[in-house]
Amino acid sequence: MYLANEWKDYELMDTGDGEKLERWGGVVLRRPDPQVIWPASADPSLWNNANADYHRSSSGGGQWNEKVKLPERWTIAYKELKFHIKPTSFKHTGLFPEQAVNWQWMMDKIKAANRPIKVLNLFAYTGGATVACAYAGAEVCHIDASKGMVQWAKENLALSNLSDKPVRFITDDVFKFVQREQRRGSFYDAIIMDPPSYGRGPSGEMWKLETNLYPFVEECMTILTPNPLFMLINSYTTGISASVLTNVLSLTMKTKYNGKITSGEIGIPITTSGLNLPCGILGRWEA
Template structure:
């Protein structure tokens, strides 16, 4: 028998409006793509992301269609009351097994049409004044992971001459480095589609985006190739998925991050830095630090934890994303 539908979250429209109004400083500060309602505020049932005039409602439990439609309408009404009116609301169903189902049940998990209001196939939204292409109905991931906004701000503020952005997705970290003055930025991802999307983001900021700066293929193979070529970088950004299937088998961040660190350290210049991100609620910050230390030991490098970064104010009490900046030795 199918699992019973969960009760609708016990939040009124005024409750939702009050929570959304707490984010008023973000659009005023030049950010129009952000987390409007986080799961820590909704009992773990749902979240709401805003991207310009599009809303993206993510469900982490099973609601029936009527409940889904009512919740989308309530979120739209609350957003209007908070001063951020929406033209349409899209739905993302995110059961625990979503990472395994994404390629075989895409339309069920991420319906291409809005569940409320008008379609917005593409939106140009801002993060700290930087424009990004957002596609709210395209996939489970809409073009930018908003919890990493403080990490992209750090990269822009500290961009060195040479940057390698791995698991680049739509190249937010690479773009941040280029806007921060980096002279050479390489973005690596296994999807040509998202790299092309990243080139669109570069173009929106008026930056040149030669194909040679967008490296298609497996990150681990590219790290090995770059090491053989003798290429080194002053900053290597690591933002891997928590789980993935690839040529080498199943990748699990809680088990395999140290090996990734070892490969990344081999292409990090003396005195360079690693920015290590881990999106896994089950691994604490100390666990990430242990994996970084183990990876550095494997590579024969030494380093120290320099900075810890956390998601922004639109992710209250969030513990899923950890980010650490490690400064490597000069030898």
């Protein structure tokens, strides 16, 4: 498992009974997590002292129960990178801390390349990977279908004092954007994608990972430079294993460019139990 174990501002304090207890800077939150099918390790008093907990609604979505008034948003840092945190109605906070393992890997790859690197970040959300790649010196194009997420990403870039870096933010359907880049003759040295299980583009375009991922990877390959640096695929889709991503990248990237493929689970260490919480999977192709 690839572990995000270098955080200081974030901590997975405990897990148990379908929930996780997390410290985001100075704020402690309880959130549901379907992977947690074991009992809690910590004393109940630790859980009861959470600043807020999230309750799902039977009609969909849910709400936060605040024991103390939370800030509208606050900031946490991963090394030199900074991010705004804000609890949303869908239980998320605007950041997936396990992705730090990918941020670090990408930063290392970009810095070691010793040449200009142009990165395309697709399904880019609030821009964790965008900020990391910009910090490492890459030119980045950030694409997401949600205008609100793109704005959040812009704020994260500014928060890390990187607003002067060459980053383009675009609200668009990723498939249509890639096809337009083909026609424009635009090319990238690295592509990141974090596709949802299901999704809709700005004009109602449908996305289903099992149906669309493989042809989308093929499409993305048409806008890679002759000497690409990496392709990264993240997935949180239940039932899709890391070996599936290995196979997809083997039949596409490795067939054309050779290189190296790695895949596996990503996770976060749990402080009280010493266990690790699985949080998704990754597939990486690198030159």
